[in-house]
Amino acid sequence: MHRRREYSRSVPETESGLGPMDSVFTKCEKCGQPVYEKDLRARFNVCPHCEFHYPLSAPERVRLLLDAGSFEERDRGLVAADLLGFEGYAEKVEAARKKTGLDDAVLSGAGEIGGRRVAFAAMDFRFIGGSMGSVVGERVARAIEMAYADGLPLVIVSASGGARMFEGVYSLMQMAKTSVALSRYMEGSWPYVSVLTDPTFGGVTASFATAADVVIAEPGARIGFAGARVIEGTTKERLPEGFQTAEFQREHGMADRIVHRLALKGDLERLLGFVA
Amino acid sequence: MHRRREYSRSVPETESGLGPMDSVFTKCEKCGQPVYEKDLRARFNVCPHCEFHYPLSAPERVRLLLDAGSFEERDRGLVAADLLGFEGYAEKVEAARKKTGLDDAVLSGAGEIGGRRVAFAAMDFRFIGGSMGSVVGERVARAIEMAYADGLPLVIVSASGGARMFEGVYSLMQMAKTSVALSRYMEGSWPYVSVLTDPTFGGVTASFATAADVVIAEPGARIGFAGARVIEGTTKERLPEGFQTAEFQREHGMADRIVHRLALKGDLERLLGFVA
Amino acid sequence: MILEFERPVKELEARIADLHRLAGPSAELQGEISRLEDALESAKRRIYSNLSPYQRVQVARHPDRPNFRAYRDALADDFYELSGDRAHGEDPAVRGGFARLSRSGHNVMLIGHDKGADVKSRVKGNFGMAHPEGYRKVRRLYELAGRFGMPIVTLVDTPGAFAGRQAEERGQAWAISEDLMALARSPVPVICMVIGEGGSGGALAMCAGDYVGMLENSYLSVIAPEACASIIFRDPGRAAEAAAAMKITARDLKEQKIVDEVLPEPLGGAHNEPDAAIEAVGETLGLVLSELSDVDPQTLMKTRYERYRRIGAHAAAGQDPALS
Amino acid sequence: MILEFERPVKELEARIADLHRLAGPSAELQGEISRLEDALESAKRRIYSNLSPYQRVQVARHPDRPNFRAYRDALADDFYELSGDRAHGEDPAVRGGFARLSRSGHNVMLIGHDKGADVKSRVKGNFGMAHPEGYRKVRRLYELAGRFGMPIVTLVDTPGAFAGRQAEERGQAWAISEDLMALARSPVPVICMVIGEGGSGGALAMCAGDYVGMLENSYLSVIAPEACASIIFRDPGRAAEAAAAMKITARDLKEQKIVDEVLPEPLGGAHNEPDAAIEAVGETLGLVLSELSDVDPQTLMKTRYERYRRIGAHAAAGQDPALS
Ligand SMILES: [Zn+2]
């Protein structure tokens, strides 16, 4: 049986996503084969043996998808304000900022894909599990508003364990915030492409990540609202093999395409060639 | 087990729907109880013992739903043209016209429901099984256009065994005809209420009868696209009890309400009170 | 059901009732009774005006708390129920239809989570947790309301979205997202009342509008306090702490400017005096409807846009944390 | 597979091949071969130019007839497939996506019934009979095309809607109706090509547009001829009669002004020379697209309205039967 990965295990601690920064090689969690860190990095965290897709950081996602040198980050410097004074939250944010070099769990701005200018946002699971707090909501909303104002296609790559509970209802309201922005954008006729990566759950899936013209998912990515462990805990039901994988979601009508990470840029270029 | 009624058996040969015109009483096909013809007629063909709903003719439907004296028939005199010269069709139409006193399987016009003016059409299963040929399509389309032009709510009561095969592709195209008319009407904000009665199948269900704001079905009415016998013949599958009944369709999300025939006028009045 | 913190009150009430029975028509025990009644009154005031957030959650969940059915029956002259998502099923966890409010005479699209009236209907309605067909029905009703220019009124009372296999198989995330998108573009006033539980995305799908009111003892939270405690504190027993930390009560949310108004409940909570709570909601509904009815669709949508666009707890780096 | 009426042709072809083998390089049998080749040519012409309606139905159903996959692969430089109805499932019986036509360079939303390539894919695609999720995917693609101002091109090739339990449970009638409504209000050119079978409402859900072309040996019918015969003549064996009576061939429908154009097939039918048939469709597509691309949405929709509004075989009582 396919071993269910734990989120904690697949959080990339390094850019390559596996093993400590200074290791030369590591072992693929999926197939058990030894993998050189540099090979994994060159393949954007896709195992060269079994093609398993490990999470990819937001900066690496930019490197993967946007034309070299085209990315202009926007809204840098927006940070979580901890208005609730939630125990331990400020420290958590600080640690995540240090670890990732990011302000929060999303990187956003403008860039080009195959020479076509797009509004772009990519989430980063290393930052408190890619949880959606106010900064994620705000930067995603601003990216959408930029796309609306400038008449650009919108590409958002999601990776999220769910809500940023430390921000309480502010976190929940980011769903409404991104939805109002997206709803206005979708009145126009620029395309919105959502890319779902492992894992995408909770408020992100239940708002902007699924309301797209075209939904693309990476192979094997786990996508859903409630996580499998929560469901098993609640309903005591044993979930079937492959539950909530990208393939499962495509079969259930929820995604248009499953695209290998190394083919993703080409796929987006084809798509934008039609609709941008 | 609930005996499956045959269409042929439930075709009302008389206004009351059961038994020959001159009989004083008959036996309910459903519960076996003896029923006086006049009782049945007074209850618009609903069995006083078991509440079984027998098909109701279009003129009786007018009497049931429209305020007394308010109905103005429109488009009287439109008849099937038998452009294909289909063997036996002309005779069939002639016989049905004689039997029912109708031009074809629909009666349409304007009328009032609880003092509110509506565009109205009711199908009649006695007329070649309520099959949708060009006259049905044309009169329904004209009723929709009248509703559009005059800004009226639209109420259509369906009863149909399916397509009028004798008219070949003309029959099929009535689905497209009624859909274009309805699509334009639905751009406005007048309500369209569809009432599904036993039986409603085929092209009628797959066009105007289901595309309504509010879908009401009579208790026990069989509603679907392909009939149960065709499905059993095709797939060799035994269909479950209650398959395709109004109750089944409501449970599957396809209808808003199941309303007893004798409560139907009141229900429409309530509804129109909200949206007309 | 008697909640833990209600026990002193209930005990006093029981003793007073006992004394009344003993005393009969005689005046002998009247002194004692009066004393106890004073004690009861002050116990009530002391307890109920100092409920902790988690105690409020318990009040919000109280089985005797008036739920959708009670509001519908009391506030609407007529409720014309609509069903079905036109694709998969009819979900009794959430109900909706045209309603005529008896107090103000407004015609509205009334939609609410239905927690049921007894064990059977509670189970059937999945305790107010919708399945995807429920969210899709709701979207259909949002769109119908828009088509007919009829204000939308939602009564929110759900533990949350349902963590179940079929809900995932049928794409509940997609369905919730569609509700939020439909609310964002709705051309009619959207009025949301949290009457009990407001759990997670399941609640939000019906709780993003032009006015959001919350009963005093209702809550709105991104996650159930128990689940939050078990994830963050790794101890579900610390739910009270989590409830406090997440600031989920009506007053907290009024302060955060996420809700417009806190509707006071009768002393002891809505379950002690359902009619008063329902009346308060009905009165507010009438006022808000009258206010919003004249606003044109463009203004409504623009204001709604700005309302949700501004909510957030973030700041430019190095600046004072403040609402943006 | 060899159809009954193709047998004389196939036999002649086989005998010619035999003689070629026997004759080898020698010229001895050339006379006989020439004679047979003449006979073949005239047999072909005689047989294929006088196909009965039911024989055309059989040609339309021929397993070697080029189907959606062949057209897609030959006519599109790029086909960017889209999947799913966002509610229940992905139906391989009908496929669609963005396509760039190689001949004319047009970007279109290309949608077609997929009868598959082998036993496995035929079964998987339910022989081109869509389930409700298929119709709902199609509606989503119609709407996407409208959103991006991209013409819709459909390739129709289905025995019909599916008479199956699950198709009914998930509301195929509702789903077909929604497709028709979506086509009616689509602001982009809708171009339909019947390339094989055009069965019932299942076909119509993709066959109501601004231009409808039919390959010479395709058919479009309200019901399968076999089913018609069994209902009307109470004898499924009289399918040929039913096919003739219902006037379902491309030429019949051109005469009835229901289709715009009959696209000639190579002698012997598309399955004998797939490339030529595909080429003919591709060429026509390019022409029609160029013609319709400049028409503004309002005119398109108005013309489409009038087109379908006028189709009917009815008359005022007492008058000559004629198209209204
Ligand atoms: Zn591996």
Ligand SMILES: [Zn+2]
């Ligand atoms: Zn009876």
